[in-house]
Amino acid sequence: xxxxxxxxxxxxxxxxxxxxxxxxxxxxxxxxxxxxxxxxxxxxxxxxxxxxxxxxxxxxxxxxxxxxxxxxxxxxxxxxxxxxxxxxxxxxxxxxxxxxxxxxxxxxxxxxxxxxxxxxxxxxxxxxxxxxxxxxxxxxxxxxxxxxxxxxxxxxxxxxxxxxxxxxxxxxxxxxxxxxxxxxxxxxxxxxxxxxxxxxxxxxxxxxxxxxxxxxxxxxxxxxxxxxxxxxxxxxxxxxxxxxxxxxxxxxxxxxxxxxxxxxxxxxxxxxxxxxxxxxxxxxxxxxxxx
Amino acid sequence: xxxxxxxxxxxxxxxxxxxxxxxxxxxxxxxxxxxxxxxxxxxxxxxxxxxxxxxxxxxxxxxxxxxxxxxxxxxxxxxxxxxxxxxxxxxxxxxxxxxxxxxxxxxxxxxxxxxxxxxxxxxxxxxxxxxxxxxxxxxxxxxxxxxxxxxxxxxxxxxxxxxx
Numbered sequence: 035x036x037x038x039x040x041x042x043x044x045x046x047x048x049x050x051x052x053x054x055x056x057x058x059x060x061x062x063x064x065x066x067x068x069x070x071x072x073x074x075x076x077x078x079x080x081x082x083x084x085x086x087x088x089x090x091x092x093x094x095x096x097x098x099x100x101x102x103x104x105x106x107x108x109x110x111x112x113x114x115x116x117x118x119x120x121x122x123x124x125x126x127x128x129x130x131x132x133x134x135x136x137x138x139x140x141x142x143x144x145x146x147x148x149x150x151x152x153x154x155x156x157x158x159x160x161x162x163x164x165x166x167x168x169x170x171x172x173x174x175x176x177x178x179x180x181x182x183x184x185x186x187x188x189x190x191x192x193x194x195x196x197x198x199x200x201x202x203x204x205x206x207x208x209x210x211x212x213x214x215x216x217x218x219x220x221x222x223x224x225x226x227x228x229x230x231x232x233x234x235x236x237x238x239x240x241x242x243x244x245x246x247x248x249x250x251x252x253x254x255x256x257x258x259x260x261x262x263x264x265x266x267x268x269x270x271x272x273x274x275x276x277x278x279x280x281x282x283x284x285x286x287x288x289x290x291x292x293x294x295x296x297x298x299x300x301x302x303x304x305x306x307x308x309x310x311x312x313x314x315x316x317x318x319x320x321x322x323x324x325x
Numbered sequence: 326x327x328x329x330x331x332x333x334x335x336x337x338x339x340x341x342x343x344x345x346x347x348x349x350x351x352x353x354x355x356x357x358x359x360x361x362x363x364x365x366x367x368x369x370x371x372x373x374x375x376x377x378x379x380x381x382x383x384x385x386x387x388x389x390x391x392x393x394x395x396x397x398x399x400x401x402x403x404x405x406x407x408x409x410x411x412x413x414x415x416x417x418x419x420x421x422x423x424x425x426x427x428x429x430x431x432x433x434x435x436x437x438x439x440x441x442x443x444x445x446x447x448x449x450x451x452x453x454x455x456x457x458x459x460x461x462x463x464x465x466x467x468x469x470x471x472x473x474x475x476x477x478x479x480x481x482x483x484x485x486x487x488x489x
Contacts, residue, residue: 152456268343268356272451275354281453285347285354286336293340 051103051123061098064090065154069146070098075106078135084229085143087150088215100149101125102142106135140227151201151279157211158291161277162202164210165194166240167320170247171210173202173295175277181254181309183217188313190237197240202274208294210246214239246295248302248320249273252312255305260312262304267293270301328401330368331411346409352453355407360385361446364400370414374398400446407448 058076062069064087073079082104107118119131120138130141151159163174163182172189176182183199190196198213205211216229232239251265251273265273271292275281278288300323306312336347344362346355357365363384367377378394387393404410 148456266343266356266358267341268345268358269449271340271345272354272356272449276451276454278454279456281354282352282455285349285352285453289336289338289345289347289354293338293345297341 051126054103054105056103061093061095062086062090063093064150065157067100067150067153068093068095068098069150070096070101071104071142072101073104073106078104078106081135081139082142084216085139085146087146088213099153102129102145104138104142107133147200148279152283156206158204158288159279160202160204160274160292161200161279162274163199164197164202164213165189166197166242166244167194167247167317168324169242169244170320170324171197171202171244172248172250172316172320173210173246173274174250174252175202175273176251176253177277179220181306183219184254185252185306185309185312187217187219187235188309189316190232190235192310192313192317194237194313194317195240196232196235196237204291204295205243206291208246208291208297209243210295211243212240246299247324248300248316249296250316251301251303252306255307258305258307260304260306260315262302265301265303267296267299267301269303270296270299273301273303327370327373327414328368328405329370329411329414330365330404331409333411335409347453348408351408353407354451354453355409356449358445358447360396361400361404361448364397364446365404365409368401368404368410374401396446403446403448407450 054074056072057074058079059070059072060079060082071082073082103121103123105121105123107120119133120135121131122129122138122142124145129145130138132138132141160173160175161177163176163186165172165186167189172194174182174185186196186199196214196217197210198215199217200215201213203211203213214232216231217235218227219230220227249270250262251270252260252262271289274292274296275285275288278292281288300319302316302319334349336345336349338345338347342359342362344357344365346357347353348355360381363381364377367380372380374394374397377397381387381397382393385393401410
């Protein structure tokens, strides 16, 4: 039955995933959300845990809020399998099919982060890089490919504490919580993203909940010069809202939190060139504003 | 002429001395600087343009030569274009060619040695992103991705599942 169902799936025929005899799975809780992932190859689970949201905890309950299903083609872990496609499902909907297992993991990672960020009710997720310095957070809002991770890595190397290269997680008081996932450092030359623990950069992950000290709305420009202008608190709110997952879904939740977070805080905006110089300048600017 | 500020389907949040206004009909968020915020707050359907200009003159401590009335017109024009003015009472608002940012600036510069930027009513706006647009991706999302994804929040207590 297992084989015939997989054949039907590979042929694109819709079938009931619940009828498949899954070989392994994991249930975990993150930010109060219960998620299940079931797989047909038990050996995949160990690799999967590297792509789960930070601070996840295993759960013994079989009841979940969201269920993903991963079908490894031919029960094989070999990349570029010529026997068929690996399939990833979100509930009953096919998310992707690919012959590269690493790609499945990255897509699952992206889906988990998005879904958790949207579903959690008591935290506000803003797409941003975050580091800590002297008990204050430097928040760098920005979409994918905006260079956040590069700047965060430079700040960590300059001595800042790592909070996240993905999300600024705000509570209802506007304070920032750690989201210390592995840094996703994009490689040049078309190579896959490298997942890097902050310790490899010589840094450490923050654990304290801290207030915002500096908001930096910046973008990379080749040969750019870091000469930022100060923006108002309201404009800082806009920069953060522009990267808030629930901006449209729950603006009544997002706006007060962001306003509390940036009230009285220094906010800068401008293009940047090489990150090393910018990182040092940002730490100095935050230092000056605290003094 | 009396303007009435719109109140329907707006979320309003103060942040320091500015005002954030989220338009729920258009999913656009505006940041009103202090001058724009004051003008908008005075648009209650009873205050005339002259009244608002008088209030601003008292609150902003500007030299007498400053064209405060021009600033008020400027603000009303911008607020109206952003759908933040519900209606006008009495005569319809008429914008003449003399009411321009350049004219207001020119008059203000005659004052000399004055912080002009803070005087000008200014509204900064963004279109609120959809969840997919604001999220990170292994690759940049396509327009189709941004349009088709909808999120309804966590399911509650779905039936249990087990693996063998």
